[in-house]
Amino acid sequence: MGTVNPAGRNSPSFFLWLMVFLVVVLVLGIDFAVARMVRSFRMVSISSGRVRDPVFHHGLRRDFVWQDSFGPMHFQEISNSLGLRDGGRRTIPPVGDRPRILLIGDSFTEGVGVPWEETFAGRLQTALKAKGVEVLNAGRESIGSRDIAAVVRHEVAALRPDLVVYYEGGNQLELSTVVKDVPKAVPRPGGVLAGWLRDLADHSALARRAEGFVDIPEWPKPAYEISWPEGLDEFDPDLRRGDLPVNLNTIMGDLDSIRADLAKVDGELAVASFHWMAKDGLVLNAGRHKPIIEGLNVTYAPYRYRDLERLTNFENRVFKKYAAAHGLPFIDVAGHMPHDPELFSDAVHNTPQGVRLRAWIVFLQLVPIVEQRLASGAWPKPVPAMADRHPAFKTPPRRITFDCKPN
Numbered sequence: 001m002g003t004v005n006p007a008g009r010n011s012p013s014f015f016l017w018l019m020v021f022l023v024v025v026l027v028l029g030i031d032f033a034v035a036r037m038v039r040s041f042r043m044v045s046i047s048s049g050r051v052r053d054p055v056f057h058h059g060l061r062r063d064f065v066w067q068d069s070f071g072p073m074h075f076q077e078i079s080n081s082l083g084l085r086d087g088g089r090r091t092i093p094p095v096g097d098r099p100r101i102l103l104i105g106d107s108f109t110e111g112v113g114v115p116w117e118e119t120f121a122g123r124l125q126t127a128l129k130a131k132g133v134e135v136l137n138a139g140r141e142s143i144g145s146r147d148i149a150a151v152v153r154h155e156v157a158a159l160r161p162d163l164v165v166y167y168e169g170g171n172q173l174e175l176s177t178v179v180k181d182v183p184k185a186v187p188r189p190g191g192v193l194a195g196w197l198r199d200l201a202d203h204s205a206l207a208r209r210a211e212g213f214v215d216i217p218e219w220p221k222p223a224y225e226i227s228w229p230e231g232l233d234e235f236d237p238d239l240r241r242g243d244l245p246v247n248l249n250t251i252m253g254d255l256d257s258i259r260a261d262l263a264k265v266d267g268e269l270a271v272a273s274f275h276w277m278a279k280d281g282l283v284l285n286a287g288r289h290k291p292i293i294e295g296l297n298v299t300y301a302p303y304r305y306r307d308l309e310r311l312t313n314f315e316n317r318v319f320k321k322y323a324a325a326h327g328l329p330f331i332d333v334a335g336h337m338p339h340d341p342e343l344f345s346d347a348v349h350n351t352p353q354g355v356r357l358r359a360w361i362v363f364l365q366l367v368p369i370v371e372q373r374l375a376s377g378a379w380p381k382p383v384p385a386m387a388d389r390h391p392a393f394k395t396p397p398r399r400i401t402f403d404c405k406p407n
Contacts, residue, residue, distance in 0.1 A: 049077055056150035057143050063089050070141070073113035073345070082155070085137050087116040087125070092136065094159060099370070099379040100134045102156050104148050104258075105167040108349055109139025118352045120167075123359035124366070131370050136161075144171040145247075145254035152258045160265045162379050163369070165331060165362070166255065169274025169315055170348050172247040175303045178229075178311070183222035187301040189293075190220045194286055201290075212287030218305050219297040226307060237318055239325060246311050248318050255322065266381055270369070271323045272331035272362065273316040276348045278308035279339040288341075295347030329369050336361045 049066035053059045062083040067076060080086040103109050103121050111119025117126070121137035128135055138156050140147070148168060156164060176182050189195050194216045200207035228234070229243045242249055259269050277292050282305055284293050300308060316334050323330035337343075343354030350358055373379040 049079060055154055056140075056147040058140060059083050059155075060085065060140075065089065068112070070107065070112040070349075075113055075115060078116065082136075082159070085110055085116070085119075085121070085139070087122060092159075095383050096134050096159070096380075098132050098134050099162045099373070100136065100159065101128065101163045101165065101366070101370075102136045102138050102159065102161040103165050103167065104152060104156065105139045106143050106148075106171055107139070107141035109137065109167050110141050111137070111139070111355075112141050113345065113349060114352055114355065118355055120355055120359050120362070123356060124363060127359070127363045128366070128370070131367070131374075133370055142171065144168065145251040149254040149257045149261075153261045157261045157265050157267065160381075160383055161262070161267050162373070162381060163268050163270055163329075164258070164262060165270045165272060165366075166258065167272040167274070167331075167333070169312070169319070170276060172251060173274075173308075173311060173315065174246055175226075175300075175307060175311055177247060178226050178245045179224050179303075180227050181224070183224050183302050185222045185302050187219060187298045189216055189286075189297075191216070197286060208287060210287075211290065212285060214286040215283050216286050216293070217281075217283050219293075221304050222302050224302065234314055235317065237314070237321065239318065239321060244318065246315055248315060252318070252322055259326065259328075268328070270329035270331055271319050273319055273334040274312060275334040275337040275358075276312065277339060277341060277344050278305055278312055278347070280304075280306035280309050282339070282341075284341055289344075291346035292341055292344055299347070329365075331362055331365050333358060333361055 049061045049064045049068065050058050051061055060077070060079040060083045062079060063081050064079045065076065067074060069075075078086055078088055080089065081091040084092070086092075101124075103124070109120060111121060116122045119137070121135060121139070125135040125137075136159070138151055140151065143151075145168065148166070152164065189198055194214055197207050197211045197214065201211055229241070229245070232238070232241060232243070237244065239252065244252075255269070255271065262269055278296065278300075282296075286293065296305060296308070312334075320330050320332070322328075337358055340354075343350055343357060345351050345354075370379075
């Protein structure tokens with residue numbers, strides 16, 4: 001029968017391995033504690049300035065300051081007297097004393113996640129101020145064309161804008177309209193290392209750091225087929241057809257409604273092309289570009305990058321042709337904005353640098369429109385006598401109190 005060497009536990013190698021083990025345990029403990037601490041720091045008190053609306057999804061409280069959130073981002077929002085996001089609490093008269101441009105759209109137009117001065121609207125407001133043009137922001141996060149049309153009808157038209165710029169294209173980009181049998185699959189990155197790091201990243205600061213050394217291509221996607229409408233020219237679409245993909249018939253109907261409501265107040269509509277990070281062959285950094293990766297591969301699962309890009313390009317061709325058919329200004333954002341992941345905070349929204357570039361692209365295309373309207377005398381327009389209060393707010397709010405205690 002063998003005997004245990006009592007000197008084994010006292011050997012230098014035993015203490016060396018024990019120290020290594022303890023250091024690993026200590027490092028992992030600190031790692032998980034730091035990850036938990038970072039998550040707790042991100043949890044801030046949020047007081048919503050958003051109010052539900054039975055007509056157009058939701059609005060913003062008037063003349064209000066609050067802390068809002070969008071994904072992991074927390075930021076301050078301020079609304080003016082009309083319930084539009086603004087740089088400060090101020091009273092906006094129904095009648096402007098200079099040409100007025102209104103921006104309509106969803107979360108990008110509203111500028112979620114960034115301070116006002118770094119938003120698309122804030123930068124355009126600053127840039128066009130020298131031209132004597134007022135810029136107001138009627139964007140609302142998470143809304144589509146139907147809600148945007150309702151916002152124009154019930155809020156924007158009464159402000160008698162000279163020009164309304166429509167920028168939205170992601171919330172109704174549903175590839176299920178051309179994929180009959182959408183396959184079901186759990187989105188997972190390809191490769192063992194990428195999957196392992198993704199699973200650990202929520203719990204380990206070290207894993208999040210390690211992701212920064214890994215570049216990954218598009219995740220594996222299940223097989224599916226695009227059922228393109230028979231006879232539809234992808235590169236020169238017939239706008240009269242009723243079977244256009246990605247809800248474009250609905251969107252064009254809502255654009256018709258917006259044009260009609262603006263025509264009643266002698267306003268003009270401009271349509272912008274939509275740009276986001278959908279690009280075939282895209283390779284992204286697993287750490288730095290995580291929100292883009294998750295957006296393209298999880299939110300828009302199970303669709304391939306190339307199909308997301310293809311349908312976005314088709315949507316923009318329809319927007320451009322619609323604008324030409326109705327004599328509207330077309331603001332081509334997608335034609336000038338690069339697919340650079342460093343300019344995006346997620347698959348749709350930009351970093352401050354990306355917002356600055358996008359605003360500059362739009363500004364350069366708005367300036368000729370503004371200058372032509374001013375030179376021709378079309379702007380500023382004569383405005384009829386109007387009440388000193390927006391018609392949507394002519395009935396003052398009233399407080400309702402009630403007791404929820406059971407009898």
